Amino acid sequence: MRRLLRDPVATLGFGLILLAVFVALFAPWLAPYPDDAFDSHLLQRLRPPSAEFPFGTDNLGRDILSRVILGTRDALTVALAVVGAAMLIGVPVGLVAGWREGWLAELLMRVTDVFLAVPQLILALALGQLMAPGIGTAMLALALTYWPFFARTVFAETRRLRGALFVDALAGIGASPARILLLHVLPNAAPAILVRATIGMGFTILTAALLGFLGVGAAPPSPDWGLMVSEARQHLPEAWWFPTFPGLAIFLLVLGFNLLGDGLRDLADPRLRRSR
Amino acid sequence: MTQPLLAVEGLSVALRTDHGLARILDDVALTIPPGGSLGVVGESGCGKSTLLRAILGILPKGATTPSGRIRFQGRDLLAGADWARGRIGFVPQDPYLSLNPVFRAGDQILEIMRRHAPGSRADHRRKLVELFRAVQLPEPAAALDKYPHQFSGGQRQRLLIAAALACDPALLIADEPTTALDVTTQREILGLLKRLVAERGLGLLFVTHDFGVLATLCDRVAVLYAGQVAELGPTRAVLDTPWHPYTRLLLACHPDRATTLAGIPGTVPAATAQPSGCRFHPRCPLAQPACAAAPPALLALGERAVACPRHEVPFG
Amino acid sequence: MRCRLAELLTAQDLVVELGRDRLRAVDGVSLSIAAGETFGLVGESGCGKTTLARALLGLQGVAAGRITLAGATVTATGRAGRAAVQYVHQDPGAALDPWWRIGATLAEGLTIHGVTDRAEQQARIADMLAAVGLDPALGARFPHELSGGQQRRIGIARILLLRPRLVILDEPTAGLDLSVQAAVLRLLAALRDRFGLTYLLISHDLGVVRRVCDRIAVMYLGRIVETGAAASLFAAPRHPYTRALLAAAPHLDGRESAAPPLSGDPPSLRAIPGGCRFHPRCPIAIPVCATTAPAAENVTAGHQVACHRWQEESPHA
Numbered sequence: 001m002r003r004l005l006r007d008p009v010a011t012l013g014f015g016l017i018l019l020a021v022f023v024a025l026f027a028p029w030l031a032p033y034p035d036d037a038f039d040s041h042l043l044q045r046l047r048p049p050s051a052e053f054p055f056g057t058d059n060l061g062r063d064i065l066s067r068v069i070l071g072t073r074d075a076l077t078v079a080l081a082v083v084g085a086a087m088l089i090g091v092p093v094g095l096v097a098g099w100r101e102g103w104l105a106e107l108l109m110r111v112t113d114v115f116l117a118v119p120q121l122i123l124a125l126a127l128g129q130l131m132a133p134g135i136g137t138a139m140l141a142l143a144l145t146y147w148p149f150f151a152r153t154v155f156a157e158t159r160r161l162r163g164a165l166f167v168d169a170l171a172g173i174g175a176s177p178a179r180i181l182l183l184h185v186l187p188n189a190a191p192a193i194l195v196r197a198t199i200g201m202g203f204t205i206l207t208a209a210l211l212g213f214l215g216v217g218a219a220p221p222s223p224d225w226g227l228m229v230s231e232a233r234q235h236l237p238e239a240w241w242f243p244t245f246p247g248l249a250i251f252l253l254v255l256g257f258n259l260l261g262d263g264l265r266d267l268a269d270p271r272l273r274r275s276r
Numbered sequence: 277m278t279q280p281l282l283a284v285e286g287l288s289v290a291l292r293t294d295h296g297l298a299r300i301l302d303d304v305a306l307t308i309p310p311g312g313s314l315g316v317v318g319e320s321g322c323g324k325s326t327l328l329r330a331i332l333g334i335l336p337k338g339a340t341t342p343s344g345r346i347r348f349q350g351r352d353l354l355a356g357a358d359w360a361r362g363r364i365g366f367v368p369q370d371p372y373l374s375l376n377p378v379f380r381a382g383d384q385i386l387e388i389m390r391r392h393a394p395g396s397r398a399d400h401r402r403k404l405v406e407l408f409r410a411v412q413l414p415e416p417a418a419a420l421d422k423y424p425h426q427f428s429g430g431q432r433q434r435l436l437i438a439a440a441l442a443c444d445p446a447l448l449i450a451d452e453p454t455t456a457l458d459v460t461t462q463r464e465i466l467g468l469l470k471r472l473v474a475e476r477g478l479g480l481l482f483v484t485h486d487f488g489v490l491a492t493l494c495d496r497v498a499v500l501y502a503g504q505v506a507e508l509g510p511t512r513a514v515l516d517t518p519w520h521p522y523t524r525l526l527l528a529c530h531p532d533r534a535t536t537l538a539g540i541p542g543t544v545p546a547a548t549a550q551p552s553g554c555r556f557h558p559r560c561p562l563a564q565p566a567c568a569a570a571p572p573a574l575l576a577l578g579e580r581a582v583a584c585p586r587h588e589v590p591f592g
Numbered sequence: 593m594r595c596r597l598a599e600l601l602t603a604q605d606l607v608v609e610l611g612r613d614r615l616r617a618v619d620g621v622s623l624s625i626a627a628g629e630t631f632g633l634v635g636e637s638g639c640g641k642t643t644l645a646r647a648l649l650g651l652q653g654v655a656a657g658r659i660t661l662a663g664a665t666v667t668a669t670g671r672a673g674r675a676a677v678q679y680v681h682q683d684p685g686a687a688l689d690p691w692w693r694i695g696a697t698l699a700e701g702l703t704i705h706g707v708t709d710r711a712e713q714q715a716r717i718a719d720m721l722a723a724v725g726l727d728p729a730l731g732a733r734f735p736h737e738l739s740g741g742q743q744r745r746i747g748i749a750r751i752l753l754l755r756p757r758l759v760i761l762d763e764p765t766a767g768l769d770l771s772v773q774a775a776v777l778r779l780l781a782a783l784r785d786r787f788g789l790t791y792l793l794i795s796h797d798l799g800v801v802r803r804v805c806d807r808i809a810v811m812y813l814g815r816i817v818e819t820g821a822a823a824s825l826f827a828a829p830r831h832p833y834t835r836a837l838l839a840a841a842p843h844l845d846g847r848e849s850a851a852p853p854l855s856g857d858p859p860s861l862r863a864i865p866g867g868c869r870f871h872p873r874c875p876i877a878i879p880v881c882a883t884t885a886p887a888a889e890n891v892t893a894g895h896q897v898a899c900h901r902w903q904e905e906s907p908h909a
Contacts, residue, residue, distance in 0.1 A: 515844055
């Protein structure tokens with residue numbers, strides 16, 4: 001942790017995320033007009049930023065600042081749920097495939113490759129057509145396309161650790177594979193998983209916003225950032241503030257996760273240069 | 277009196293670390309006459325690799341500017357060593373790590389020759405084939421175009437010896453060149469080094485932790501402890517009747533000598549926290565209060581020198 | 593010299609094949625280790641010593657042959673049936689999980705072997721740490737907080753906690769300074785006496801083997817070429833390879849052996865020579881060596897050699 005804070009760029013990312021978490025936790029108290037998530041006030045539609053409405057109002061007269069604040073919670077929840085689900089699938093697959101030799105490992109990794117080859121947006125659009133479009137479907141699509149990244153990461157770590165002397169020593173004193181994998185390999189792979197999860201959070205927020213923008217993610221009137229940008233399209237270029245602030249929120253949060261992820265990666269493996 | 281080939285005088289090197297200034301080498305003095313061989317022996321952390329690096333001018337980042345002098349053929353290397361490149365050949369420790377695997381072995385050596393030896397590429401190739409023959413590589417002409425992985429460990433060490441000799445050096449420096457090899461291969465490599473050094477009249481500075489290797493190869497030996505010379509003299513004399521208590525204890529650990537597996541009490545001090553006075557005194561069975569007070573001078577006695585006033589006192 | 597004791601571990605005509613190419617890393621090895629002795633296994637890299645050790649431990653499957661432990665056949669039991677045989681890595685410090693505290697690592701072995709009572713675990717760990725000369729308070733540290741020597745002691749303590757009868761020591765002194773090497777060997781000797789251990793010591797350092805081993809087997813390319821009591825084997829080596837190994841070890845007095853050095857590098861398992869495997873490098877090979885593999889013959893009781901010409905050549909160390 002102290003070493004992380006020595007890296008100014010990663011600290012900036014960490015700060016952005018802490019800010020977002022704080023905003024998400026206390027959104028109803030921070031937002032000037034907490035009811036504006038759903039209420040509409042047609043009389044004050046499309047007002048430019050002012051003291052009353054710092055980020056202006058949208059096409060239904062709702063305070064954009066309040067909606068950006070209220071949307072933070074949804075964005076983080078979606079990202080956490082998707083990354084969590086992807087980890088639940090990907091980590092065990094990677095562990096087993098990395099540990100075993102032979103057909104099972106081959107099968108698992110080939111299935112992983114197949115999922116890796118499916119374009120995320122197309123799967124989300126297809127699922128949206130098959131099932132009801134909505135945030136649940138979007139999350140399912142994101143989780144289904146993100147778990148292979150965890151499987152790959154954990155696979156590589158497990159393969160590396162399987163050759164480590166301490167794993168060999170554990171086998172030597174009679175430790176079972178389950179014990180070695182869960183109690184030794186998994187904690188040793190944790191830094192790599194954490195890095196992958198952090199970058200995955202940013203990636204998921206971006207993609208979820210994109211799905212909202214395309215209309216296969218969150219449905220109106222929920223205060224989804226992507227959806228807000230999408231709704232703003234019809235009012236451009238006059239209402240410039242309408243897409244700008246939700247877009248900025250997406251940008252900052254994704255930036256925060258990527259900077260932190262990069263910083264963590266450097267910590268986990270100082271030999272690698274910072275990847276851009 | 278002829279001018280020594282290499283003369284190290286009062287060499288001190290320190291390294292800045294997180295724990296303070298580490299005094300790696302402290303007032304080290306050594307000489308090698310032309311055609312002479314000196315073995316530097318000591319345990320890990322005694323400063324032997326830093327000594328080599330200082331002579332080769334490749335001290336790590338964080339090292340202070342060395343004080344003292346390193347004269348090679350009469351000129352100070354610390355004032356600038358570019359002119360000496362090629363005249364000092366270096367045989368590294370690990371033959372597996374010392375060659376770039378993606379380039380042909382011959383090309384890597386020819387590149388060194390292009391920079392430091394006169395002559396055309398054709399001359400260099402001809403000479404290198406001769407060298408490969410001298411180090412007894414099989415099929416010397418074909419070896420030029422092989423990649424490092426096509427050679428075994430022993431053959432790679434032969435390649436590296438050829439590389440060290442490529443620019444007609446006057447001094448050969450070897451850093452434990454056989455520790456990565458099996459004993460039978462080690463014997464071949466040591467025999468080869470001994471023959472080449474004698475045939476070509478080279479000076480040899482050989483760093484090792486193995487007294488046995490030293491005994492077969494070097495006429496003189498310097499024993500380093502905690503960055504200082506503990507004892508210096510003809511190899512036979514030092515190994516037969518070691519004077520310094522450290523040398524005595526260390527040789528008593530050798531499987532050829534050991535009567536009991538005594539070991540040496542305590543551990544080598546950290547370079548950031550060297551003891552006062554004689555650096556060996558906390559581990560020395562002969563230590564007296566005076567030993568902790570002031571560092572002993574290196575007493576020159578005939579051909580030998582020892583940094584202990586109590587070198588004639590037997591262990592109790 | 594110890595008197596002849598009961599056989600603790602034996603291997604008969606052991607064959608181990610590695611990988612898809614079924615390379616015979618161990619090819620027809622027989623040996624027997626008596627309870628209480630220190631048995632040295634000597635050979636250069638690639639001779640199959642480590643593979644043989646893994647087969648004896650049950651970590652490596654056996655293609656043919658038989659292994660017995662304290663009289664019972666354990667060839668097919670795998671690792672689980674051989675808790676009495678344990679293995680200490682060349683670098684026991686690197687064999688510690690960097691994320692686990694020392695105490696947890698030590699307790700884990702006990703847990704695996706059925707000692708789950710916390711109080712008993714703690715008592716045994718404290719005893720063992722004292723036995724290897726360490727402060728029991730070290731249990732709260734992580735491996736990287738210990739010195740190399742302390743890590744080494746922890747690695748040995750971890751194995752001895754399992755109360756093995758036979759401990760396989762893989763190059764326990766490789767890369768160590770002389771004074772540290774002496775301390776390690778002294779510790780191992782003290783532990784052997786205290787816990788009644790039997791050692792199988794794998795090493796390429798003949799000086800060390802000579803000092804600590806009662807009996808020695810010399811291995812070359814998957815086969816044992818000579819075996820015997822340390823004293824007689826060093827005094828009168830019969831196999832030309834044993835002689836070459838002894839001649840290659842540098843001595844303090846600087847004397848060099850009259851025996852010519854071996855030519856060529858050790859051959860590979862991928863191209864095993866016919867007949868005697870050593871014949872391409874052997875200074876005294878005759879035509880029959882290239883066609884017929886020599887059988888092990890008794891030189892004296894307990895000293896065996898596999899060489900066609902052992903009787904003709906006068907031994908010189």
